[in-house]
Amino acid sequence: MNDLALVLQNVETFYGKIHALKGVSLEVPKGKIVTLLGSNGAGKTTTLKTISGLIQASAGKIEFYGRDISKEKAHKIVSMGLIHVPEGRRIFKDLAVKENLELGGFTLKDESLRRKRIEHVFEMFPRLKDRQKQIGGTLSGGEQQMLAIGRAMMTDPKLLLLDEPSMGLAPLIVQDIMRIIKQLNSEGTTILLVEQNAKIALKLADYGYVLETGELVMEGDSTELRQDERITKAYLGE
Amino acid sequence: MVNSVGFKDRVTETIKGKKTRVLFLSLLVIIVALLPLGVNNYIEEVMTNTFFYIILALGLNIVIGYAGLVDLGYAAFFAVGAYTTGILMRYGLNFWLTIPIAVIFCVIAGIIIGGPTLRLRSDYLAIVTLGFGEITRITARNLKVTGGASGLVGIQRPTIFGHKLYQITDFYYTFFILVILAIIVSLRIYHSRLGRAWQYIREDEDAAEAMGIDPVKTKLYAYMIGAAFGGVAGAFFAVKMTAISPETFAFTQSAMILLAVILGGMGKIPGAILGAVFLVFFPEIFREIGQMRMLLFGILLVIIMVFRPQGLWPERKS
Numbered sequence: 001m002n003d004l005a006l007v008l009q010n011v012e013t014f015y016g017k018i019h020a021l022k023g024v025s026l027e028v029p030k031g032k033i034v035t036l037l038g039s040n041g042a043g044k045t046t047t048l049k050t051i052s053g054l055i056q057a058s059a060g061k062i063e064f065y066g067r068d069i070s071k072e073k074a075h076k077i078v079s080m081g082l083i084h085v086p087e088g089r090r091i092f093k094d095l096a097v098k099e100n101l102e103l104g105g106f107t108l109k110d111e112s113l114r115r116k117r118i119e120h121v122f123e124m125f126p127r128l129k130d131r132q133k134q135i136g137g138t139l140s141g142g143e144q145q146m147l148a149i150g151r152a153m154m155t156d157p158k159l160l161l162l163d164e165p166s167m168g169l170a171p172l173i174v175q176d177i178m179r180i181i182k183q184l185n186s187e188g189t190t191i192l193l194v195e196q197n198a199k200i201a202l203k204l205a206d207y208g209y210v211l212e213t214g215e216l217v218m219e220g221d222s223t224e225l226r227q228d229e230r231i232t233k234a235y236l237g238e
Numbered sequence: 239m240v241n242s243v244g245f246k247d248r249v250t251e252t253i254k255g256k257k258t259r260v261l262f263l264s265l266l267v268i269i270v271a272l273l274p275l276g277v278n279n280y281i282e283e284v285m286t287n288t289f290f291y292i293i294l295a296l297g298l299n300i301v302i303g304y305a306g307l308v309d310l311g312y313a314a315f316f317a318v319g320a321y322t323t324g325i326l327m328r329y330g331l332n333f334w335l336t337i338p339i340a341v342i343f344c345v346i347a348g349i350i351i352g353g354p355t356l357r358l359r360s361d362y363l364a365i366v367t368l369g370f371g372e373i374t375r376i377t378a379r380n381l382k383v384t385g386g387a388s389g390l391v392g393i394q395r396p397t398i399f400g401h402k403l404y405q406i407t408d409f410y411y412t413f414f415i416l417v418i419l420a421i422i423v424s425l426r427i428y429h430s431r432l433g434r435a436w437q438y439i440r441e442d443e444d445a446a447e448a449m450g451i452d453p454v455k456t457k458l459y460a461y462m463i464g465a466a467f468g469g470v471a472g473a474f475f476a477v478k479m480t481a482i483s484p485e486t487f488a489f490t491q492s493a494m495i496l497l498a499v500i501l502g503g504m505g506k507i508p509g510a511i512l513g514a515v516f517l518v519f520f521p522e523i524f525r526e527i528g529q530m531r532m533l534l535f536g537i538l539l540v541i542i543m544v545f546r547p548q549g550l551w552p553e554r555k556s
Contacts (some may be wrong), residue, residue, distance in 0.1 A: 074447045
């Protein structure tokens with residue numbers, strides 16, 4: 001039990017009357033990368049939003065480091081060290097790069113610590129350092145994704161939820177982003193990665209789950225999943 | 239290192255820009271401070287009225303401009319402040335002591351309106367605040383303690399250091415000082431942690447929450463602080479006019495203040511000031527053409543909104 005960062009037990013979520021998650025159970029061990037695969041509308045984003053408290057689960061249990069967070073408010077969950085990088089990046093387009101990072105450190109009360117973290121993010125993403133005064137909306141898609149991840153790293157999270165970081169990016173940039181995710185993970189951040197691009201996600205992850213219309217249909221080590229016929233047919237296009 | 243030259247230029251530029259700005263501002267303050275020596279009572283009255291609307295516009299600017307919330311019933315806070323002072327003074331309380339109580343009552347009113355409604359989306363929030371403004375006015379008209387439809391009359395003039403605030407010049411300076419205080423408070427809040435939180439919430443509430451900001455609490459603070467501005471302005475309004483009636487706080491009053499903020503440019507202190515100045519000055523300057531001036535005023539407002547939808551002096555945007 002102790003080496004699990006996140007546990008979902010039979011989590012159910014509704015969007016109004018739509019039963020979006022029909023009992024999802026998954027585990028994310030500490031220090032690992034776990035990926036959640038599935039096609040459009042399978043409920044991947046809903047799963048992340050439910051975990052981070054942006055949507056309330058109607059049933060089930062969500063445990064973060066042994067503590068039930070299914071009833072907590074989103075901003076409380078953030079202060080526990082669980083950060084959600086939402087789909088479509090959602091950076092502040094009217095604010096400068098540095099201001100976006102300052103927002104990421106909003107929960108930090110210590111100014112010097114915030115400055116130190118910004119420096120660390122700049123080390124990780126030199127491109128952002130060059131563009132720190134630039135307005136977020138004028139960055140390229142890849143840079144915006146870097147900013148979104150960098151912003152999330154400001155609080156030094158224990159668990160990072162990444163929602164489709166590869167979306168809308170050129171293949172070369174996707175590789176960049178994946179390298180960064182790998183690096184974050186090797187520095188000790190546990191990651192739950194939601195992806196449509198199963199190929200790159202399985203290359204990166206240790207373990208994978210496959211979600212279909214609100215239910216988990218498959219799980220396994222990523223090396224196994226990569227060889228599974230159903231996966232290769234449905235998601236890898238081979 | 240490459241852009242270090244550009245950086246140096248930028249630094250000197252900002253310092254220079256700051257210098258001219260400080261010079262300009264101090265000149266403006268001196269002119270406004272010396273103005274009563276050279277003008278008649280009418281202009282002093284108009285200026286005092288302008289100061290009054292500047293304070294209200296700055297207060298509403300916190301709600302609308304900083305936090306991005308709609309409020310169509312801002313006059314209600316100003317009414318709560320004015321009535322609190324008026325009623326308490328009737329019971330013999332010193333004017334200066336009624337101010338903190340008026341502020342507290344306004345903050346409570348802010349919580350009452352904000353608490354249950356801040357989960358609403360902006361258009362619904364607009365309706366609720368509109369209703370709140372009307373409820374406050376109608377309540378004031380029907381309660382005994384507020385003097386019913388005729389309101390409160392004969393509110394005492396306050397004294398400060400043995401000097402009774404009586405003449406228009408006294409109120410000119412009183413409101414001028416309040417304007418300066420309101421500007422300082424607005425500036426401090428804008429650059430505070432709370433100010434930044436508002437900015438984030440305004441831009442993208444979900445993303446802000448995902449970064450650990452409590453949106454409901456943060457928005458509630460905006461209502462509370464905005465209400466406090468209204469309360470102070472209302473308290474001073476009561477002793478300046480010596481009489482207040484429910485119709486003073488009708489919807490048109492809320493609309494006026496809202497107009498000042500939107501016209502000037504939301505979220506910007508000079509914008510709110512400019513908006514208030516414009517709003518008070520325009521009908522006064524064109525007083526000679528009689529009723530026509532409101533028509534002209536309306537047309538001008540429409541033209542401004544068509545060509546400068548962001549306001550006369552808006553916040554920096556990309």
